[in-house]
Amino acid sequence: MPALSSDAIGDLPVLWLRDNCPCAQCRDPRTGQKLFQIDALPDGLRVATVAAAERAGEPAVEVVWAPDGHCSAYPSAWLEANRPGGPGHRDRRTEAGKELWTARDLAGRLPEADWEAYLGEPAVRARMLESVLxxxxxxxxxxxxxxxxxxxxxxxxxxxxxxxxxxxxxVRVEPDPNNLAFTSAAIAPHTDNPYRDPVPTLQLLHCLVNEADGGDSGLVDGFGAAALLRREDPEAFEVLTRTPVPFVFRDAGTELRADRPLIGTDPLGHVREVRFNNRSSGTLRLPADALESFYAAYRTFAKLLLRPELRLDLRLAPGDCLVFDNTRLLHARTAFAQDGERHLQGCYADLDGLASALAVLRRADTLEPLAELFAGAGTTEYLGEPVSMAQHMLQAGARAEAAGAPPHLVAAALLHDVGHVEDDVVTGRELMAGTDNRHSHTGAGMLSRWFGPEVTEPVRLHVAAKRYLCAVEPGYHDRLSEASKYTLAVQGGVMTPAQAAEFAALPGAADAVAVRRWDDEAKDPDAVTPPFEHFLPMLTALLRG
Amino acid sequence: MPALSSDAIGDLPVLWLRDNCPCAQCRDPRTGQKLFQIDALPDGLRVATVAAAERAGEPAVEVVWAPDGHCSAYPSAWLEANRPGGPGHRDRRTEAGKELWTARDLAGRLPEADWEAYLGEPAVRARMLESVLxxxxxxxxxxxxxxxxxxxxxxxxxxxxxxxxxxxxxVRVEPDPNNLAFTSAAIAPHTDNPYRDPVPTLQLLHCLVNEADGGDSGLVDGFGAAALLRREDPEAFEVLTRTPVPFVFRDAGTELRADRPLIGTDPLGHVREVRFNNRSSGTLRLPADALESFYAAYRTFAKLLLRPELRLDLRLAPGDCLVFDNTRLLHARTAFAQDGERHLQGCYADLDGLASALAVLRRADTLEPLAELFAGAGTTEYLGEPVSMAQHMLQAGARAEAAGAPPHLVAAALLHDVGHVEDDVVTGRELMAGTDNRHSHTGAGMLSRWFGPEVTEPVRLHVAAKRYLCAVEPGYHDRLSEASKYTLAVQGGVMTPAQAAEFAALPGAADAVAVRRWDDEAKDPDAVTPPFEHFLPMLTALLRG
Structure with a gap:
């Protein structure tokens, strides 16, 4: 392995680099969790040697550490992508991760969808969840x-x-309400449950009946309003970010209190949370001059929040469900006449779960190139066999699944031949013309973009497994298809006993042999298989962190 | 009403004072919620006149406002208790509201209780919940x-x-764990779910089986450790409070991420939240020098957290349930041998609900003087009747309850004669000796410490109601007990028609008459009543905010 000058890792901070060691001893390969404590690293940690290396077919940099001799191999692509610099982490819960708006900005592009489409179409669901964020x-x-x-x-x-x-x-008119929400009164823009800590970060309102005259809903972007206040009256903004306000709620079985500022910021000063609810604010106790400043700022912000251009009006009709970020948006309603019925049902939930659901949905997007391969180039032909390449791979995947194989082997079987297509060109034709296209290696390299070695290595070795089985299993060669027998020669022929022994000793040999057998069986022109989409949830679950 | 110099309200900030107006127009008497918006107050708001007044028998200050003429009456006791000044609100979720500890501090005083006692005895439950806070x-x-x-x-x-x-x-060893918790490995002190936002603020761990060699638990006070770091290395403390760290978790169905500092502070700089979990920390991206500073501080804090004197060791035995603040305490466990079974079950919950449960429990404490009256002075005699005063009042309360009266009237009936006892002296004896002790007024005054006018006014008027009923209801006087007929004269005798008309016009007259009738009936020496404690939940629900 060629030695590298330490330039390859430049002046990377030593503890940071070691903390990110990807080896199986430092990081659980299944969960990605770190297996060591930062304090357990030796004092005086330093880089002893740096060398160019390869990991899973990709260039890497290998670092040997002093004084403990630990060895870390960093994929070069990882080093490039994570090189220190830039402004640090953007906390996506703050204004830095949001599109701030006024009512006009959303004209004609309300984030809305039909319930059935939302349920049935992942792309619609992803678009909607992304809108909430x-x-x-x-x-x-x-x-x-x-x-x-x-x-x-x-x-x-x-x-x-x-x-x-x-x-x-x-939410409807109640005879003995414990909250103004349960009356017909108008309610000015506010956030809910300010007296809870942690405050519920999402609110849902589902309209069942709205026959009342009035009772329309309104939304104001609290982050946008806070940013506006910061521009127009920076001092008021400062006062509201640093004055904890007591919010209180009390009834027969409940007594809640939270002391939080009206505008919460992160350590870098970005707006992260707005709490605004006149109904629940308790008695402030501060020196008189601080009270004067607070009340002036509070009133300024309250007036700003009522500017008509900030308020998006919408009327919930039966069947509408509004879902909104209760740490950011203020909601309001107009008064309504009590002779028309109005009935909403609401509940609270949290943003972290929603962001997780979106991230999992998006994993499927990253597999789009594979889906295209199955729908496009893969459908044309399969090199001398009576099925298309896509049909062949779907059959292999389905057979692995039917055999109760673990997900990584189902995936390897499903994807074992993707290396026959490169940039939409079916390179497998070269193979049939007598030149080995090394499709198992190409395929493993392509797949390493998404999957770990548990998927890529059986793919890389599935051709070697044919050469191996021909050497060690009587009758195996005779059962191969004619095309397979032909390509065997191009791919190196039957293994010698020494080669077979070497192959059998590889850690991934058994998995590769299993994939090979599903491969060999997957050439039935009459087989009915599930579509590629059937395998997507399993594939997304296998995606590398 | 005597005019007061404006000194009575000194230089109280005008908007603050008006925002705290207790009148029924400004504040819902049932929920205590504010009924106006701060922006709706007129510009140029100022105090026009100040006068001494009385509210519910207590001294008050009446303010008439310009330019809108609104009138606010502030109980003098409220003005005194809420006078501006001092350091502002103590956010009790921060270190300012906690007892910081090292292991030695808790020696011999572990906050522990038996489950049955915790369930059955409100005082034990309150002591335990208070310990968590x-x-x-x-x-x-x-x-x-x-x-x-x-x-x-x-x-x-x-x-x-x-x-x-x-x-x-x-929490037990699992064959295919998605988290190190589900293995037998040692786990260093950490907080849970750092990748959630909002993070679960409470964790519960209930031990079902612990036959393993090892697997002991440890707790570290993260707020105490952060305070120690601030003393020993203020710069490291600063770095950890202002560097958002990415915490990540990912499995087949989940992808969570939160960017939060290891030490979270409130706007005043108090420690409010510790997140520490090496397993879930992702790759930091910052300029190289910021990474150097962060890692140095991170390592310093990690080493500090491992100091043996900070760690409270405890071994959970079957039947033990540990409940702890996940925003403050770090928990750990030692490794254990896999041949002994170890099985815990855990769940998450939130601090705000726990604090509410404690506050509601404590309401009952505030009623202790009334409980003592029923158990002590009230049991001795009842002024010429064949029952004790406590029996008499319990009968009245029980009769009101049986009649389906609303809670405030049950309370008024139950407590209508408390004014016969002052500082453990039965002043009712003066009444029997021919001097009116004005017990209805004294009682209403005593009760105003806990209850609003819906309870105190029927009590205040229950003697007047007797004088009234004697005037307007034929046969009523004849049905009175001999003692009641005797005291009628001392208390002013039968009302004149003019007095009766005046009484009937009072807003609380009907309630007072209802209480009076239960009073008159509640002199049965054989009646069996529930104890005072039966009424406690209802009374606590009626307590003033």
Missing amino acids: RVGFMVLRGVPEREGQVLAVAETFGYVRETNYGKLFD | RVGFMVLRGVPEREGQVLAVAETFGYVRETNYGKLFD
């Missing part, structure tokens, strides 16, 4: 007008947060 | 070793927070 809300239409349905909406992206109002709450 | 944890012993029981523990003080690990999770 980016603009702070989504509106689902045509949600069945059933009591309790709002909980089912929450369960599409996370977990319901139960509160003193129950798992769900009814 | 103050020192960060409690240990319940003898919790039934049933699967799922940990959820029942959480429900004694709040709501379970469901996560990707489920409503509850099993």
Whole structure:
């Protein structure tokens, strides 16, 4: 292995580099969790040698550490992507991760979708969940007008947060209300549950009946409003970020209190949370001059929040479900006449679960090139066999699945021949013309973009496994298809006993042999297989961290 | 009403004072919620006149406002208690509201209780919940070793927070673990779920089996450790409070990420949250010099957290349930031999619900003087009647309850004669000796410490109601007991028609008459009544905010 000048790792901070060692001793290969404590690294840690290396067919840099002799191999692509620099981490819960808006900005592009499409089409669901993170809300239409349905909406992206109002709450006029929400009064823009800590970060409101005159909803982007305040009156902004305000709620069975600023910022000063609810603010106790400054700033912000251009008006119709970020958006409603019925059901949930659901949905997007291969170049022909390449691979995957193989082997079987297509060109034709296209190696390299060695290595070795089985298993060669017998010669022929012994000693040999057998069986022109999409959830679960 | 110099309100900030107006127009008397927006107050708000006044028998200051003419009456006691000044609100979730500890500090005073006592005795439950808020944890012993029981523990003080690990999770060795927790490895002090935002603020661990060699638990006060770091290495402390660290978790169905500092502070710089979990920390991206500073500080804090004097060791035995503040305490476990079974069940919940449960429990404490009256001075005699005063009042309360009266009237009936006892002296004897002790007024005054006018006014008027009923209801006087007929004269005799008309016009007259009738009936020496404690939940629910 060629020695490298230490330039390859430049002046990378030593503890940072070691903390990111990807070896199986430092990081659990299954969970990605770190297996050592930062304090357990030796004092005086330093780089002893640096060398060029290869990992899973990709260039890497190997570092040997002093004084403990530990060896770390960093993929060069990882070093490039994570090179120190830049402004640090963007906390996507702050304004830095949002699209701030005024009502006009959303004209004609309300983030809305039909419930059935949201449920049935991952792309629609991803677009909607992304809207909640980016603009702070989504509106689902045509949600069945059933009591309790709002909980089912929450369960599409996370977990319901139960509160003193129950798992769900009814918003309608009540005879003995414990909250103004349960009257017909107008309610100015506010965030909910400011007296809870942690505050519920998402709110859902599902409209069952809205026959009342009035009772329209309004939304204000609290992050946008806070940013506006910072521009127009920086001192008021500062006061509101640093004054904890007591928020209180009390009834027969509940007594909640949280002391939090109206505008919460992260350590870098970005707006991260708005709490605004006049109904629940308690008595502030501060020196008189601090009270004067606070109240002036509070009033300025309250007036700003009422500017009509900031307020997006929408009227919830039966079947509409509004989902919004309760740490960012303020919601309001107009008063309504009590002679028309109005009934919403609401519940709370949390942003972290929603962001996770979106991230998992997006994993499938990253597999789009594979889906295209199955739908495009893979459908044309399969090199002398009576099935297309896509049919062949789907059969192999389905056979592995039917055999109860673990997911990584189902994936390897499903994807073992992707190396026959490069940039939409079926290089497998070269193989049939007598030149080995080394498709097992090409395929393993392609797949390493998405999967770890548990998937790529059986793919890399599936051709070697044919050469091996011909050497060690009587009758195996005779059962091969004519095309397979032909390519065997191009690919190096039957292994010698020494080669076979060497192959059998490889850690991935057994897996490769298993994949090879599904490969050999997967040439039935009459077989019916599930489509590629059937395997997507399993494949996304195998994606590298 | 005498005019006061504006000195009575000194230089109180005008908007603050008005924002705290207690009138029914400004604040919902049932919920205590504010009914106006701060921006809706007129510009140029100022105090026009100040006058001495009385509210519910207590001295007050009446303010008439310009330019809108609104009138606010502030109880003098409220003005005194809330006078501006001092350091502002103590956010009790920060170190400012905690007792920081090292292991030695808790020697011999572990916050622990027996499950049955915790369930059955409100004082034990209050002491335990208070421990979680103050020192960060409690240990319940003898919790039934049933699967799922940990959820029942959480429900004694709040709501379970469901996560990707489920409503509850099993901590035992698993064949294919998605987390190191589910192996037999040692785990260094850490907080859970750092990749969640909001992070679950409470964790419960209930031991079902612990026959393993090893597998002991350890707790470290993260707030104490952070405070120690601030003293020993202020620069490292600063770096850790202002560097967002990516925490990540990923498995087949989950992809969570939170960018938060290891030490979170409130706007005033108090430690509010510790996140420390080497297993889940992702790759930091910062300029190289910032990475150097961060890693040096990170390592310093990690080493500090391992100091033996900070770590409280405890071994969970079957039936033990540990409940701890996951924003403050780090927990750890030693490795264990796989041949002995170890099985814990855990779940998450939140601090706000626990603090609410404690506050509601404490309301009952505030009623202790009334409980003492019923158990002490009230049991001796009742002024010429064949029952004790306590029996008499319990009968009145029970009759009101049986009649389906609303809670405030049950309370008024139950407490209508408390004014006969002052500082353990039965002043009622003066009444029998011919001097009116004005017990209805004294009683209303005493009760105003706890209850609003809906309870105190019927008490104040219950003697007047007798004089009234004698005037307007034929036969009423004849049905009175001899003692009641005697005291009628001392108390002013039968009302004149003019007095009766005046009484009937009072807003509380009907309630007072109702209380009076239960009073008159409640002199049965053979009646069996529930004890005072029966009424406690209802009374605590009526307590003033």
